[in-house]
Each structure stands twice: as structure tokens, then as C-alpha cells.
Amino acid sequence: MRRYWFVLFLLAVAVVLVCPTSFLNAESAPAWSVYFSPNGGCTDAIVKELGNAKSSVYVQAYSFTSEPIAKALTDAYKRGVKVQTILDKSNRTQKYSAADFLLHADIPTYVDAAHAINHNKVMVIDGDAMITGLFNFMRAVRAAEEKNAENLLVIRDKALAEKYIANWKLHAGHSEPYKGRELKGKQ
Numbered sequence: 001m002r003r004y005w006f007v008l009f010l011l012a013v014a015v016v017l018v019c020p021t022s023f024l025n026a027e028s029a030p031a032w033s034v035y036f037s038p039n040g041g042c043t044d045a046i047v048k049e050l051g052n053a054k055s056s057v058y059v060q061a062y063s064f065t066s067e068p069i070a071k072a073l074t075d076a077y078k079r080g081v082k083v084q085t086i087l088d089k090s091n092r093t094q095k096y097s098a099a100d101f102l103l104h105a106d107i108p109t110y111v112d113a114a115h116a117i118n119h120n121k122v123m124v125i126d127g128d129a130m131i132t133g134l135f136n137f138m139r140a141v142r143a144a145e146e147k148n149a150e151n152l153l154v155i156r157d158k159a160l161a162e163k164y165i166a167n168w169k170l171h172a173g174h175s176e177p178y179k180g181r182e183l184k185g186k187q
Helices: 003-016 020-024 042-051 067-080 098-104 141-146 158-173
Strands: 033-035 057-063 080-086 109-112 121-125 129-133 150-156
Touching: 003 057, 020 080, 033 042, 042 067, 042 121, 042 129, 057 067, 057 158, 067 080, 080 098, 080 158, 098 109, 121 158, 129 158
Parallel strands: 057 080, 080 109
Antiparallel strands: 033 150, 057 121, 121 129, 129 150
16 A cells, blocks of 8 residues: 555656646646637637736737727727737828727827838737737738638737737837828828
8 A cells, every 4th residue: 555655656746847837836837829810710819818908908010900909909998908009100101090090099009110110910918918920900800810821829928928018118119109190292
């Protein structure tokens, strides 16, 4: 009987040594979900994550025209979540951009004109979850969801989130507040 308990004890120690994160500190273990289009539920995943936001959402994107995602951001803002966005300079002249929608919703929106293109597709939620990948936050969600081959990652990792927030703040430092769409011919 002693031998049985000794073997059981050794087995338990081996499991803890091989997988310490998952057994001893499961809450801090990174977790992720992946979505692929076509028909992969990328927009629904983003809207769900934004619906669960409690304290902050930092967005960094080339463009932003998806109505369901824009609505989820404004809903979060109305719940008291701190929402801030950085978009590419092309949003100053784009006919269809959520930048105006976000501006009218009083959501702080900035334009990063320091780079040839601000081609990010990133959201950091509550300092814990990152949404990233090649899935565009665009009006052509139907194409992105039903026709295009795109991907989306939702990653829960506080240490990684801190790096993404630091990068967001770096870009915010050289970005300008969005003041509305510029009409062609006017500077």
C-alpha cells in the first residue's frame, strides 16, 4: 500500500513539474481563440469581447467602417468603458469611416500620420485581452466574413497586453486628435 501512495505522489509531482502553469496558476496562463473566415464568426467574436469590456478598450486600426463593431464600441463607451482609437490618416478623407461616427459619439479618436500607413488591426480590452490578426474592421464585413480568407486572434495574456498598450501609447504620442473629415480641395 505504501508503494501505491509513493507512486501516486511521484506521479503528482511529475505532473506539477511538467505543467506548472496550468495547475498552479491557471488564471495567469495565456489563453487564446482563433477565428478564420470565410464564415468564421470574426465580427461576432469582436462584438462579444467588446460587450464584455469593463474598463478600457484601445483600438489601433488602418480604417474602421464596420457598423456592428462601431456600435459595440459606442455601447461600451456608454457603459462607462474608456474607449480610445487611433486610425490611419486616410480616415481624414475617406467617405465611409467610423472616425466621424466615433467623433460624434464623443469617443476620443486620433489620426496617426507619422507613418506611410498605420496598418494595425488591434484592440486591447481591459488590459488583458488582445484582438488582432488580418481581419479588417471594415464595412465590407460581409466580404470579410463570407468571401475573404482572413484570420482573427483573441489572446488573453496580461504581459502581452501591457506591450500592446505601450505600443498604442507610443503611437498616441505622435497622433493628432481627429476633428472630422476633410473635404476634397480644402486643407
